[in-house]
Amino acid sequence: MAYEDEGSTVYSQPVTDWVNDWDWLDDQWGTDAVDIWNAVREVTPMAMTERYGRAFMPVTMDAVSAIAKDTVNFSSRFVSVAQPDAKRRPAPPITSDPPDHKDHRRLLLPSFAPRQIEPMENELREYARGLIEQLDGRDTADAAAEYSQHIPVHGIAQMIGVPDDDADIFRDWIYRNFQLAPRDNRIREQVTADMRAYFGELLDARAADPKDDLATLITEAEIDGEPVDRELKLGYLLLLILAGIDTTWSAIGSGLWHLGSNPDDLSRLKGKPFDDPIWLTMSEEVLRFYAPVTMGREVIGDTEISGCPVRKGEQVLVTFPAANHDPEAFERSDEFLIDREVNRHVAFGLGIHRCLGSNLARLEMNIAFQEWCAAFPDYRLDPAKETTWTNGQIRGPREIPVILR
Numbered sequence: 242m243a244y245e246d247e248g249s250t251v252y253s254q255p256v257t258d259w260v261n262d263w264d265w266l267d268d269q270w271g272t273d274a275v276d277i278w279n280a281v282r283e284v285t286p287m288a289m290t291e292r293y294g295r296a297f298m299p300v301t302m303d304a305v306s307a308i309a310k311d312t313v314n315f316s317s318r319f320v321s322v323a324q325p326d327a328k329r330r331p332a333p334p335i336t337s338d339p340p341d342h343k344d345h346r347r348l349l350l351p352s353f354a355p356r357q358i359e360p361m362e363n364e365l366r367e368y369a370r371g372l373i374e375q376l377d378g379r380d381t382a383d384a385a386a387e388y389s390q391h392i393p394v395h396g397i398a399q400m401i402g403v404p405d406d407d408a409d410i411f412r413d414w415i416y417r418n419f420q421l422a423p424r425d426n427r428i429r430e431q432v433t434a435d436m437r438a439y440f441g442e443l444l445d446a447r448a449a450d451p452k453d454d455l456a457t458l459i460t461e462a463e464i465d466g467e468p469v470d471r472e473l474k475l476g477y478l479l480l481l482i483l484a485g486i487d488t489t490w491s492a493i494g495s496g497l498w499h500l501g502s503n504p505d506d507l508s509r510l511k512g513k514p515f516d517d518p519i520w521l522t523m524s525e526e527v528l529r530f531y532a533p534v535t536m537g538r539e540v541i542g543d544t545e546i547s548g549c550p551v552r553k554g555e556q557v558l559v560t561f562p563a564a565n566h567d568p569e570a571f572e573r574s575d576e577f578l579i580d581r582e583v584n585r586h587v588a589f590g591l592g593i594h595r596c597l598g599s600n601l602a603r604l605e606m607n608i609a610f611q612e613w614c615a616a617f618p619d620y621r622l623d624p625a626k627e628t629t630w631t632n633g634q635i636r637g638p639r640e641i642p643v644i645l646r
């Protein structure tokens with residue numbers, strides 16, 4: 242069911258049939274996504290919907306992996322399942338297909354290599370401690386609004402070379418982009434225009450006064466000795482800010498939500514030195530169990546996935562988080578095992594677009610969990626208040642009321 246609103250089609254009916262009418266912007270997606278994917282998997286490897294034109298949602302590791310690895314029949318031009326006539330702009334490398342993809346990725350990759358990211362640890366740790374100090378003397382807090390949302394902004398803002406003080410602007414873009422734009426082309430255009438204006442000014446500023454940051458690297462970018470087109474430079478910057486914030490904010494928030502509601506897991510971390518392997522296995526299990534990111538693809542060639550025909554012009558949601566719960570791929574897939582030894586999750590995707598920021602994300606997650614748990618070893622969710630979760634492309638808690646001690 243849809244209603245027309247000045248030319249844009251807005252769907253508002255809650256989903257009652259996730260196999261034939263899925264919608265990633267439905268409110269149930271935020272809180273119940275894992276149960277939804279598990280229930281769909283009992284019926285079919287590929288759910289479908291007509292809400293965004295025809296679009297498919299794979300829920301098994303086989304189907305997710307087949308799509309992510311097939312760049313012949315699936316294009317990354319559509320990385321968000323949205324209205325089929327939505328205007329798509331390049332944000333390389335995530336929206337690029339072969340052969341262009343390689344050059345764009347190669348340009349950004351060195352900045353996210355371990356030797357660049359590891360030295361950020363001390364400063365990021367100081368920053369996390371500073372957030373915790375601001376809770377001094379408090380008995381309750383919002384672990385999302387007062388903690389998890391800030392750390393990734395700080396990390397990527399420093400790297401790009403934009404001020405932390407603009408964090409509210411970035412979060413507003415994220416909200417409009419991921420929560421509103423898939424249903425409404427006008428919002429997509431407005432938020433894109435806002436981001437392009439901001440980053441256009443940044444490119445001009447760095448051209449006039451270069452600095453040691455990613456904004457300068459992008460301003461001066463060349464491929465094969467030729468300057469990169471300004472459209473593409475805007476796309477790099479837009480992608481880095483969107484991909485660098487909401488994703489890790491959601492992963493940190495999900496981990497804190499989990500530990501706050503599972504005291505047995507929290508107690509396994511109590512007093513553990515920061516070099517104990519349990520911190521790493523915990524972060525990886527958070528990534529598996531609460532993987533925040535799903536990505537769209539445009540079908541560009543008729544093909545078949547797990548027996549389901551898909552046709553040119555349709556869309557697909559590559560549901561990496563659902564694959565992480567496939568019992569065919571993981572032993573005891575429905576259990577959060579804090580010390581899971583073998584954990585080949587696909588939270589960071591797979592194939593040529595595998596996450597470029599995974600070193601940064603992992604560092605921020607480890608620091609966030611370690612510093613929080615060291616400061617509040619007995620914290621728990623506040624039973625009198627509710628956690629709220631986002632739906633859509635990046636899924637994670639946005640308010641986590643907790644009792645600190």
Ligand code: HEM
Binds near residue numbers: 482486590594
């Ligand atoms: C827990 C946090 C994160 C998760 C779960 C995550 C997840 C993902 C996934 C699933 C993809 C694959 C997209 C596809 O197949 O279309 C991806 C790509 C990407 N991610 Fe992340 N990401 C996270 C953090 C970050 C951070 C901090 C950055 C830093 C800016 C970042 C930058 C990127 C970029 C640039 C790509 C595109 C790579 C390419 O197309 O070659 N991500 N991410």
